[in-house]
Amino acid sequence: MVNRSDVHYFGAGPAPLPTHVLEEAAKVLLNFKDKGIGICEISHRSPEANAILADTKQALATLLDIPDDYDILFLQSGGSGEFSAVVYNLVSIWVEKKRAQIAQEVGDDNDEVLKRLRKAVDEELKLDYLVTGSWSLKASQEAARLVGAKHVNVAVDARKSNDGRFGTIPDESTWTLTSREKGGPAFVYFCDNETVDGVEFPQFPKSLVGEDAPWVCADMSSNFISRKVDVRKYAVIFGGAQKNIGNTGIAIVILRKSLLPPVAQYASPDLLRQLNLPVGPIVLDYPTIAKNNSLYNTLPIFDVWVAGQVMASLVDSYGAKRIGGQEEISNDKARLIYDTLDKYPDVYRVVPDKSVRSRMNICFRVHGGDADKEKQFLADAERRGLTGLKGHRSVGGIRASNYNAVSLDGASKLVTFLNDYARGA
Structure with a gap:
């Protein structure tokens, strides 16, 4: 029999977990907190489940020094589900903001508002993607599938400067970001670490900094909790848990509370349909998930518990660091x-x-x-x-x-x- 201590596993995901976490997990699967039932059997709405959620949020907030004006959500979508979620949610905000601006100009003429809004969507709606590897490419393709390729601006395709292969990040001076003078994009998206191609952004892009900077969404699935992050520079950070954080089953989303009601308003499903834009599933709807403390539907509490244990052990290990x-x-x-x-x-x-x-x-x-x-x-x-x-x-x-x-x-x-x-x- 091969012992766990004899093997060093370098798989890309699902990735290895700390042995002490797995040993404790084996215990709580059978009997959680002396209740005579396992953690997978407790109600996701029980006080124990809510405590697990709170502790996991606190561990992550402590590790990354997440400001109070950000929320932490847990979803079952995985990282790939978040490719869609950021589009559904941030496009909806962009549309409603644009509708409100037009309504202020033309008053109560709903037909004129809709006419101008259709024109604005057709001519102005852009989602900027920095394609530096296989996962950001997949994300850009999903965005094009949802809203149409004409609305997706691939501001950089790293393959074009590297003989058709990923492996570089072109200089920012070559990026073709949507002009901020024309209102800018609904968001800019990049994958901080490309698991397949071994490419990682060495620092936050300078061209995405400033008072008028666009909303930035970053996939950090494969380098989450591995280095310091200035959370305030991002509108949305997400990651699948199965790399550094835990086992497969959940995605973690960190987002500005200003992207949630009542500060941010979302376009109604009826309006989105009139504009031929997609209406997202409710399980990917950030306002719904936030309002229900990530418990709108049955959350896999065991997966959250594992992530919490991993992060809590890092808090204990590194203290003030x-x-x-x-x-x-x-x-x-x-x-x-x-x-x-x-x-x-x-x-x-x-x-x-x-x-x-x-x-x-x-x-x-x-x-x-x-x-x-x-x-x-x-x-x-x-x-x-x-x-x-x-x-x-x-x-x-x-x-x-x-x-x-x-x-x-x-x-x-x-x-x-x-x-x-x-x-x-």
Whole structure:
């Protein structure tokens, strides 16, 4: 029998979880707080479930120093569901804001308001996407499917400057963001860390800063709680839990409360239908989820509990450093692995440009991508207890996912193997 301690798992998701959390999870699955029933059996509306929600929110707010004017939501959509949710919600706000402006100009002539609003939607509605990898590409495609390609402005497609492949983030001076002089986009969307392609934004884009900055939505599924984040720069941050935070089953959304009623008003479903715009499902409706404390429908409380335990352990471990403590370790592990790969350019080639290398998903090729040699590399690694290193099926190669639950010891053992393999290659 293989012991858990003998294996270091580098899979990209579902990703490894801290062993102490899993050990406690095994207990509460059978008997939660001495109630004689498991955590998966308690009511999602019980006091215990509400306490789990509150504790998990507090742990995340503490880690990331989330301001009081932001809300935290839990949904069952996964990250891909949020590709749609940000469109449904923020387009609805944009439409209602535009309708109110027009109504103020023309008064109570509803036919004229609708006529001008249709024209505004047709000519002005734009959603800006920074496409730097496979997941932001999927998000932009979903937006085009929902509202039509004419409304989706791909402000940057990183493949165009890299021989048709992802692996860079072009200079901001080349981005074609929707002009703020013309009202700007409904939002700007980017994926902070591209799991498939190993590309991570080294910092928040400078062109998205300023008093008149557009609403920024970021997918942080694969680098959530791995480094400091200035939450105030974002309108919406979301992530699937199954990378750094917990197990598959929930998405976590951090959003400005000003995007919720009564501050923000949403277009009515009838108006959206008149404009040929989509009406989103209620389980992705941010006002509904927020109003019901994420309990509009049956929330998987066990998944929230796991996420809460992971985050609470980080709070306990790093104290005043908060997420900065985890950031230091994440950076150290990534540096160890990249430095080793760079030592052997004849054997290893890191896929993304050095300026945008992901700390979370380290993508590289062995012997120029020779299929047989990469297969042998994976087999040799597995014999040493280093598993989950196969690259995404769409790009191949090797991928070492360096999530929080990968220990420094695990990263060091991977480095030892990389050295041994290169010397014997």
